[in-house]
Amino acid sequence: MVAGKDGDFSRFAKTQVERVSDRELLIQRSFRASAKTVFRAMTEPALLRRWWAPKLLGVVLFECESDARVGGRYRYVFGRPGEPPLAFSGTYTEVVPGTRLVYTQIFEPMPHAGEGLITAEFTESGGLTLLTQRERYPAKEVLDGALASGMERGMRETLEQLEALLAEVGDAA
Amino acid sequence: MVETFAALGQRNRFRIVEFLAAGPRTVNEIGEKLSLNQPQVSKHLGALKKAGLVQVEPRAQQRIYALRPEPLREMSAWLEKYRDLLEARFESLDELLEELESKKERSNGRRKRR
Numbered sequence: 105m106v107a108g109k110d111g112d113f114s115r116f117a118k119t120q121v122e123r124v125s126d127r128e129l130l131i132q133r134s135f136r137a138s139a140k141t142v143f144r145a146m147t148e149p150a151l152l153r154r155w156w157a158p159k160l161l162g163v164v165l166f167e168c169e170s171d172a173r174v175g176g177r178y179r180y181v182f183g184r185p186g187e188p189p190l191a192f193s194g195t196y197t198e199v200v201p202g203t204r205l206v207y208t209q210i211f212e213p214m215p216h217a218g219e220g221l222i223t224a225e226f227t228e229s230g231g232l233t234l235l236t237q238r239e240r241y242p243a244k245e246v247l248d249g250a251l252a253s254g255m256e257r258g259m260r261e262t263l264e265q266l267e268a269l270l271a272e273v274g275d276a277a
Numbered sequence: 278m279v280e281t282f283a284a285l286g287q288r289n290r291f292r293i294v295e296f297l298a299a300g301p302r303t304v305n306e307i308g309e310k311l312s313l314n315q316p317q318v319s320k321h322l323g324a325l326k327k328a329g330l331v332q333v334e335p336r337a338q339q340r341i342y343a344l345r346p347e348p349l350r351e352m353s354a355w356l357e358k359y360r361d362l363l364e365a366r367f368e369s370l371d372e373l374l375e376e377l378e379s380k381k382e383r384s385n386g387r388r389k390r391r
Contacts, residue, residue, distance in 0.1 A: 119367055121360040123285070123352070129359075133367050137374035141381070145373055158369035161362065 113234045124238070131237040139228040140202040142235060146224070147172035147205065157182055172199050178207065194219070202226060218242030281348040284328035289313060290321045294330060294344065301334065301343035 113134035124130045157165040167181040179193035191212040198206035209220040224237045325331040
């Protein structure tokens with residue numbers, strides 16, 4: 105459910121990820137900052153470098169370019185030290201500072217998989233900003249690439265996941 | 278994974294999966310419950326079967342369709358992993374935002390309106 109219009113962002117203090125359609129994910133998360141600041145942190149290279157690849161994930165952001173204008177390009181090169189680097193890149197197609205950002209995305213190790221499209225919206229209320237991001241992926245490999253962008257294996261495997269999903273599909277058993 | 282997303286992306290197929298979550302059913306039972314005709318149900322079941330979401334169990338003269346939980350579990354595990362990744366990244370963003378906001382307050386000083 106897309107929520108947040110009423111200004112109650114409390115349930116998005118932790119990241120929510122939902123499948124909303126074929127190959128499309130909805131991601132929501134609130135931040136204690138103005139929409140303008142969140143937007144800057146997500147588009148300015150000097151700021152992106154400081155959070156996009158947290159140490160905890162074991163990946164390093166080797167290069168980060170971002171020209172947040174319509175038609176401008178971005179490129180993130182990242183990876184684990186000692187392994188071949190990976191990269192995401194794309195073009196900004198809509199840029200409304202503090203409000204909305206739309207960009208294409210290619211996972212460079214799989215150029216033939218096609219382009220994904222990411223739409224991020226920023227809603228500010230009561231000192232919080234809700235990020236609502238839709239990610240549309242072109243193919244399975246790109247979904248896997250999204251995960252390759254930094255995740256130690258085997259972090260969490262619990263039955264709760266299945267229970268939650270079965271509850272979602274209306275498990276009566 | 279994407280096959281699972283895609284198969285569930287169609288509303289009637291999602292309803293069939295919901296119905297089968299309560300237990301295996303025949304094509305007729307599914308059609309009656311969801312007000313779909315037999316060819317429609319068969320078409321959707323074909324797609325769900327291809328995505329590995331349902332399996333067929335022959336029973337006497339009938340074919341019984343049952344849910345296979347593995348793809349759902351896989352999809353759920355994937356989403357959970359992705360969520361953990363994003364949360365780790367966003368927690369690191371939280372720290373940066375805190376710093377940026379406190380700098381902004383300091384530089385605005387008394388001119389700050391709120």
